Amino acid sequence: MNPFLARLHHLAQAPSRRIIGLMSGTSLDGLDVALCRLTGHGPGTQLELEQFRTIPYSEETRARIRTVFAREQVSLEYLTLLHPWLGSLHATAILECLDDWNIAPAEVDLIASHGQTVYHAPQHQHQRADFPRNATLQLGDGDHVAVETGIITLSDFRQKHIAAGGEGAPLAAYGDFLLLSSPDEERLLLNLGGIANFTYLPRAGGNASTAFSTDTGPGNTLLDATVRAQRPGMQYDEDGRLAAAGQVHEGLLTALLGHAFFAAPLPKTTGPELFSPSFLAEAQQRSGTAHLRLEDTLATLAELSAVGVARAVRAAFAEQAIPAAIYTSGGGAHNPALLAALSRHLPEARFGSTDALGVPGDAKEAILFAVLANEAVAGQPISIGAGRQRVPAVSMGKISFPG
Ligand SMILES: Nc1ncnc2c1ncn2[C@@H]1O[C@H](COP(=O)(O)OP(=O)(O)OP(=O)(O)O)[C@@H](O)[C@H]1O
Ligand SMILES: CC(=O)N[C@H]1[C@@H]2OC[C@@H](O2)[C@@H](O)[C@@H]1O[C@H](C)C(=O)O
Structure with missing residues (x-):
């Protein structure tokens, strides 16, 4: 052998x-x-x-x-x-x-x-x-x-x-389901990376086929690209200070939210191929907002990320109440402007960090792949969210x- x-x-x-x-x-x-x-x-x-x-x-x-x-x-x-x-x-x-x-x-x-x-x-x-x-x-x-x-x-x-x-x-749903399901509460795990996504976890022992994950739209990607273009040398808006100093521009927000992705059924995925500087430039042109102050553009982009999350969360639960417990991870979880916008759009939720669950938010995605490898070698092919995701059991x- x-x-x-x-x-x-x-x-x-x-x-x-x-x-x-x-x-x-x-x-x-x-x-x-x-x-x-x-x-x-x-x-x-x-x-x-x-x-x-x-x-x-x-x-x-x-x-x-x-x-x-x-x-x-x-x-x-x-x-x-x-x-x-x-x-x-x-x-x-x-x-x-x-x-x-x-x-x-x-x-x-x-x-x-x-x-x-x-x-x-x-x-x-x-x-x-x-x-x-x-x-x-x-x-x-x-x-x-x-x-x-x-x-x-x-x-x-x-x-x-x-x-x-x-x-x-x-x-994410595969690792989240295996590591973070709780018998005490249903949960949303919200990862705020370049792209934002969430996993819904029913109570452990409940109907596992209802677990699923979906992207919701941009997390930090448009915020980062805008800061980098207008403030050479800066990688991102640290602690959301610039965004917090700006005002949301409703015209620009409406133009950005006009993309069909935000209304598409769940689950769905996306990337910076769509949410790119040219996506923003087109929306700015349509709404006549190309010369907005950087702070206002960033406030609007943080709002866009938050509205994308809130729309996807509400779409997932239709008329039902959303899970009360939302645990954040990813770099955007360090951005108070983004978190404030999320709280405004999901006021009934209680926000915490996955750190409180024993999985540091910055490490969560790297841990996910270790879990997938563990399953491929020592576990069984896994199926998550059969109801919504329709992906059969895979290694x-x-x-x-x-x-
Ligand atoms: N203190 C902070 N204030 C504001 N934003 C922050 C802070 N720390 C990190 N970020 C944001 O988080 C980003 C990095 O996030 P993360 O590492 O989760 O992304 P990623 O893993 O590359 O994305 P994805 O999950 O889409 O693959 C930074 O580019 C920045 O936008
Ligand atoms: C194709 C790709 O790399 N997608 C990433 C990206 O970053 C966040 C979001 O978009 C998510 O869909 C995914 O990563 C995480 C780890 C996932 O698959 O759950």
């Missing part, structure tokens, strides 16, 4: 596994590295987050990713070169973290690598009759991660979800051996 298969066989039967989850999201701020000890599998999964770090991307790395990121047309040579280069960059980041944490690669069982999304193309967004399918592309080849770290690596998690009928995202992630 291939010794790596024997190792996987052993890992699958072990009571627990030490797994590094990796995530680099649409904000391009860096690579999130979560060292997890996962005990058991399925609804009994126990998480111990041993270490977590974000390795910031250098300006050069950001520029390289932006050369292809969310662009309809790119150099095929550049894309080909970027794929292994990013895999190698991620491997180096892992080895640096392990060195700092005084952990040898041989003491880690698996790596779960999301890769870098460079293009997300659900059918409702690309609308091409010649390719009537959902599609998504993540770069950072898993073989390079495995060979350079010496650790068995699972990668490219989204393709199976698409092959089975989904949009390849959000996958996600492709396996790369280090040799």
Whole structure:
């Protein structure tokens, strides 16, 4: 037997596994590295987050990713070169973290690598009759991660979800369901990343098929792009100070909310391919607001993110009451202007952070991929939200051996 298969066989039967989850999201701020000890599998999964770090991307790395990121047309040579280069960059980041944490690669069982999304193309967004399918592309080849770290690596998690009928995202529901369901309350878990999404969790032991996750629209992506364009050197509106100093412009907000995405049925996914600077520029032109003060534009964009969330939440529950408990995660959870807008649009909800549930918000997405790898190796194919999501039970992630 291939010794790596024997190792996987052993890992699958072990009571627990030490797994590094990796995530680099649409904000391009860096690579999130979560060292997890996962005990058991399925609804009994126990998480111990041993270490977590974000390795910031250098300006050069950001520029390289932006050369292809969310662009309809790119150099095929550049894309080909970027794929292994990013895999190698991620491997180096892992080895640096392990060195700092005084952990040898041989003491880690698996790596779960999301890769870098460079293009997300659900059918409702690309609308091409010649390719009537959902599609998504993540770069950072898993073989390079495995060979350079010496650790068995699972990668490219989204393709199976698409092959089975989904949009390849959000996958959050799988990890949220296994780690954060509660017998005491139904919950919404709201991730405010570049794109915002939420997971609905019924009470643990209730009707699991009602759990699901959906994107809701922009989280920080338009806020970040606007700040970067108008304040060179600034990456984002720290603590939402600029947005808090502005006024929402109703004309611009209406123009932005006019896009069909906001009225589309759930679940749905999106990305910066749609919510781009040109999406904003068109809405500004239609509403005659191109010369608004930066503060007012940011206040309006924070409002847009909050209204997107509130509309999707209300659409999910129609005439019924929404779950009272909403737990936030992701970088936008650090933005008081965004949180204030959310509270205004969902006044009946009680907002907290997933930190209070034992899952630090900044690490949650990286942990998700460790959970998916744990299920692929030691668990069963999982089905979440059969009622709404209509994706049959799947195991996600492709396996790369280090040799
Ligand atoms: N103190 C802060 N004040 C305001 N905004 C903040 C703060 N800290 C982080 N952010 C926002 O969070 C962003 C990073 O969020 P996060 O790392 O969750 O995104 P991501 O994982 O790349 O996105 P996605 O979940 O869409 O893939 C920053 O670009 C910024 O907009
Ligand atoms: C295609 C893609 O990378 N989508 C990301 C992105 O970032 C947030 C939102 O858009 C979400 O749909 C997804 O990531 C999380 C981890 C998910 O799949 O749940």
